[in-house]
Amino acid sequence: AQSVTQPDIHITVSEGASLELRCNYSYGATPYLFWYVQSPGQGLQLLLKYFSGDTLVQGIKGFEAEFKRSQSSFNLRKPSVHWSDAAEYFCAVGAHTDKLIFGTGTRLQVFP
């Protein structure tokens, strides 16, 4: 069965520090992979997606993610975090019929 694991429930970083959020997936075929961000009281906003091709994907707000098939991972990175990046981040895999299966999320806290 398809599933997504985000091992880190809560991460705290200092502003300006680098960030990596982990995501592991289980899917039988080549996956469609997504990262969404959710600010308090808001819906989900797409940061980036991987469908095929280059395994390093660039997204909005300076985020990037790397697809590693051998590790079944799709980790999200940012070289320098801003206080406005504090939010909840969700990794998702696109299954057949186009539905998304989400991980449980990682809450990012940014200290000044």
Added chain:
Amino acid sequence: EAGVAQSPRYKIIEKRQSVAFWCNPISGHATLYWYQQILGQGPKLLIQFQNNGVVDDSQLPKDRFSAERLKGVDSTLKIQPAKLEDSAVYLCASSAGDRGMETQYFGPGTRLLVL
């Protein structure tokens, strides 16, 4: 381009009452999704429409939840009767949906509290 609209934004009801949520997707989007997001969890798909037909409702608790999409545009999700465990954020999303896996755009959600 207007995004996905949802109303109401917040709703508080007592258990065993009924409640309905409304969603207006992005214009021209064929596929509409309803997700349930319980506190501390990721969103879970409840039902997916392609135009006005149901593609996937395997995780919809059909004894109490119902959804419809009139004329392939707006959609309503209803809970009758509500239970305490239905307290969650209900997210609506839409996608163009005519070329396989495509980006889903989410509305702001309706936060439901069942007392």
